[in-house]
Amino acid sequence: MKEKRKKIFGQNITKTILALTLTYVIIQLLVYTNIINSYLQITLATICINIILAVSLNLITGFTGQFSLGHAGFMSIGAYACAIITLKNPTTTGFVLGVLTGAVAAAIVGFLVGLPTLRLQGDYLAIATLGMSEIIKVVFINLDKITNGAAGLSGIPQFVNWTWLFVFTAGTILVIFNLLRSSHGRACISIREDEIAASAMGINTTRYKVIAFTFGAFCAGIAGALYASYFYFIEPGLFGFQRSIDVLVIVVFGGLGSISGSVLAAILLAVISTYLQALSEIRMILYSLLLIIIMLFRPQGLLGSKEISLNFFKKRGKLFPGKGRI
């Protein structure tokens, strides 16, 4: 029974903390010794922001089974909220307040949008969320006085460094991971598996769809806030349809229903696209070709719905019961 319980509750906390600390310290050292130079640091920031976006979209699409194309919209809300607040109050407190406000604002919009649209399914939901994100974009373009319209906001004070990136990225991953290993997370997954059976088993499907959607929006808001604070400059065009697709590509590439898959895919795709910079003209062609090839050979994504575990090398590491799947 003890063995069984261990299997079900997953690995112990100390190991997780150790792994996280190690990741933080190593990267911090690499940044400090300038092995990760300022150019590579941009890639690092992109990776972290993309991880937050992908993991939270995976919660909505991969685990709860709700096909959303509106993640960029939520991201832009976080970005603008954080930018406006830190421009007025350029202190660390202002920054933290900005991130929180951005996340909460995105979550509120997510909740309000999710309540009516989550009645839709599949393609219809995708179109509805796509429309929502375009509306948000247009609103930001037209709120000239606050957002400076299409010209965007520039000179946003930069507070984001590796430490902040790490805190928010690791925090998002852990919280979503924890959620999925709880009864509430299983309720979300049951909706993906069979919505009718889930409701027949007493799961309030609407409630859990809205929870997943709202929390996904919250995380996207955080990602947007980090983006604004790291890259000095935002404009509505940055948060268009293309960005939602980029995030979706990471999620599908890593595997729908795999958190570690999303993390791995975000890292891989960022590294690939960084190294392809050297071949400027044919860069996008190679990138797309690579995606097509990988999708042909691994249509379920890099990890399918499996998870990499810290016990990976012992060949028996299973974070979840059921052969590594949730």
Next chain:
Amino acid sequence: MPVLKVEKLTKSFGGLMAVHNVDLDIYKGELVGLIGPNGAGKTTVFNLLTGFYMPTKGKITLWKDGKQKDLQGLKPHTICNEGLARTFQNIRLFKDLTVLDNVRIAMHRNVRYGLLSAFFHLPSYKREETKLLKKSMELLKIMKLDHKYNEYAKNLPYGEQRHLEIARALATNPTVLLLDEPAAGMNPAETVMLSELIGWIRRKFDLTILLIEHDMSLVMKICERIYVLDYGMVIANGAPDEVKSNKRVIEAYLGEDVGDA
């Protein structure tokens, strides 16, 4: 004392009366069968009872712990939480989840910790999850599925998938259990085992059971009372022997040899 009472239940799809003025009285501890030719409206009745269809008119009342509750117009998950659980004609397990998770999901409503605790795995998470795990394993043990707790539902043999679906319905702690063709696709030996299982869980969990079945040998053997449905209407009801010799029932089943079963 009735535990489930259905009065003048009607459902029309456009011009088609799928279910017309159906009255059912199910008493506590009974095992009642609902039979009828193909397309008679049996599954529609189940879908109306469990909230998947909205009744055109009619009343559904459930008694639980002496309290009376109207079910018509409620959402499926609310009805389940009121104590009416069901299985499906075409098995609807969570195929890509483990046997254990299938049962744990059905026990979700008993879980007493909030989202915050789920996000940060606070002490209440651990306490409640341990309790949940213990209860699920107990139930799986009763249903003789405990050794397969870590197996994907889709990898179970057909008969065990049916068992798991019943286990999952039991996990919601129902007062009335609705079984939609539990013996469909089973061979005679499996059907015999199933009929024993149904009788046994009824005693063990103090259940009232309403079942739809095509396998007449099963219905005639285990049901105490039978409702016969044809063209959406109840044409007969009574003990198996009475129903078997009822003229209207024989007519409805014209071509099928009810007398033999």
